[in-house]
Amino acid sequence: MSIDRITRVNELLKREIAAAFYKILPPEGRVDMAALTVTHVTTSRNLRYARVMISILGHEHERGTILREIRNHRVEIQQWINHNVKLKFTPRLDFHLDTSVEQGDHVLGLLQSMEDEHTIPPYDPYKVIEDADEEPPV
Numbered sequence: 001m002s003i004d005r006i007t008r009v010n011e012l013l014k015r016e017i018a019a020a021f022y023k024i025l026p027p028e029g030r031v032d033m034a035a036l037t038v039t040h041v042t043t044s045r046n047l048r049y050a051r052v053m054i055s056i057l058g059h060e061h062e063r064g065t066i067l068r069e070i071r072n073h074r075v076e077i078q079q080w081i082n083h084n085v086k087l088k089f090t091p092r093l094d095f096h097l098d099t100s101v102e103q104g105d106h107v108l109g110l111l112q113s114m115e116d117e118h119t120i121p122p123y124d125p126y127k128v129i130e131d132a133d134e135e136p137p138v
Contacts, residue, residue: 053098
């Protein structure tokens, strides 16, 4: 199977899994849907397995509970995909926690605090350096 097709399948599954969360997970349950994001889906070449990376922003102490709740509804989510996506095989979903979004947010927060404390100059995309020989301001 071509790489382009696997990429398209991954993006399609990502979109359908996110939609399935809103349809299948109970609204009165323990899952805060506003904090839940499907960041990546990696499907095996034979379309039998898919690793689903989920970011849960905030809720540090409830992440295990939220992930368990999602894993408990794995079969229903797979049935949703089987009904809405026409593939030769419906992949078996394996959900994992992705902390990359939170780590990026932390780095951006550190940069913002450094900018607020004036330890780094503020970013100005329109500023043009007129003379490249000049040393940058400290």
